[in-house]
Amino acid sequence: MKTKNEPSGPPMEEYEGSTMKILLISPLPPPPGGITTWTEKYVEWAKDHSICAEVVNNAVIGGRATHLGSKREISSEIQRTRRILTELKRKISMCRPDAVHLNSPCGRFGIMRDYLCALAVKKKGIPVIVHFRCNIEDQINNSRLSLYFFKKLAASANSILVLNSPSKEFVLKHARRDSRQVANFIDDDYVIEQPKPISPEIRKVLFVGNVLESKGAKEIVSAASDFPGTEFILAGPVEDKVSSLNAPGNVRLLRKQIPHEEIRDLLDEADVFLFPSYTEGFSNAMLEAMARGVPIIATGVGANADMIEDSGGMLVRAGSVPDIVHSLRSISPASVRERMSRWNVNKVRDAYLINRVMECLIGIYDEVINDERKYGKVHMDLVSNSL
Incomplete structure (x- = not known):
């Protein structure tokens, strides 16, 4: 006993x-x-x-x-x-x-x-x-x-x-x-089995994680003003400083910890995963986006460049709204996003x-x-x- x-x-x-x-x-x-x-x-x-x-x-x-x-x-x-x-x-x-x-x-x-x-x-x-x-x-x-x-x-x-x-x-x-x-x-079963359907245009841009200034939330909100026909979704708990921003109508803050199943659904609906963090070790959110075949726009910090290399998306400078705007326009052709999508899924299967x-x-x-x-x-x- x-x-x-x-x-x-x-x-x-x-x-x-x-x-x-x-x-x-x-x-x-x-x-x-x-x-x-x-x-x-x-x-x-x-x-x-x-x-x-x-x-x-x-x-x-x-x-x-x-x-x-x-x-x-x-x-x-x-x-x-x-x-x-x-x-x-x-x-x-x-x-x-x-x-x-x-x-x-x-x-x-x-x-x-x-x-x-x-x-x-x-x-x-x-x-x-x-x-x-x-x-x-x-x-x-x-x-x-x-x-x-x-x-x-x-x-x-x-x-x-x-x-x-x-x-x-x-x-x-x-x-x-x-x-x-x-x-x-990442778990094997999180990786998309069939090629991700690619929409003709970018309709939804997604960020997943704690919605903080240090994660580039202000830059996402600012960039959204240049794309009034595109929905920008920030999924995660929101820092007070970000909540007080005057966001345009096409920005949606989900303001809560998102269950894993819902994150997968959001990723499957997203056309681009936007991750302009100021600092990062190795982003699980970005890894999950790659596993679901979502093209990436991310800052070149931490492991971001290791992950997407020069094929799975585009890298931007931390704090640069013009870089984000330029990258979104650069990957707007469906053929570009389709190549990025396939590459990301293969990279996850090979390495992660x-x-x-x-x-x-x-x-x-x-x-x-x-x-x-x-x-x-x-x-x-x-x-x-x-x-």
Whole structure:
């Protein structure tokens, strides 16, 4: 019989029967979002493939968990850090993982907390894979303190993963470490089976996600004025600053968290997916649009250029309404959008299906775990000297 203070969780024999035990430091809902969905899908896939994946939930708490655009509260961040470190130590003791996968968003406070987590893992002699889930340079944002802890965190990692090419270059330049680019994934059944019907003209332009200034919402509203016959739909919770904009009549704000099934329907009705975000790691919303065969117009930030290359859409400069207007006119011919649609679906099938991405991750885990068993003490000495 369990005592009151005994850790809860799966029975130990469940861990022992797994082919691999991974402890994932990553957020779970609430609040909902791309990375929380990724975490849930990761755990589900792992279970189906005889891999034990335990999660230390590092999701935001306080006002940031309930209200879009809320500012960070120091007291909440301290409480959050204590909770994460306590849970991390408990889970390490409980499931004795082969490796820890740490998802780091590289925020100013988060990068320090992630470094503390990595240290706690390394002290137990467990290899840690650090996955920078952002466009690193944008998050570091010329902060000397953030850069300092970024270097420390990178030095502690047995393996470094990034989401996009700019982040890979940043790691090489500032941490002097090589890294591997591991993208987000998507379920096979989300990919459109038949070619997307292409309308003769652009009737609906869609944005999906939190409707924020930093996501380019103001630019979408401004660009809509040049296309009065086209409906511009912004699907997602709306920031107060965006709600107060004087939007033209052809702009529709859905103002809520959209269920996944409804997002698919919106994508299937859309002629163009418009994503003028100022910064991005790897956009799940854009990935879903590609999977449904929607041509893309996006800023050339984060993984956006990696995703559509020069074939799945057009890239625009962040903050540039003229670029958006020009791109919408450039892809107005149905033949252009048809080529982009087919290319996007093929790219998703080739690069982003969940089995392909997860098998890549498992290969990295195997390599790191085997190296730790062979050279663990040597690596620990190198890490200790660099910290």
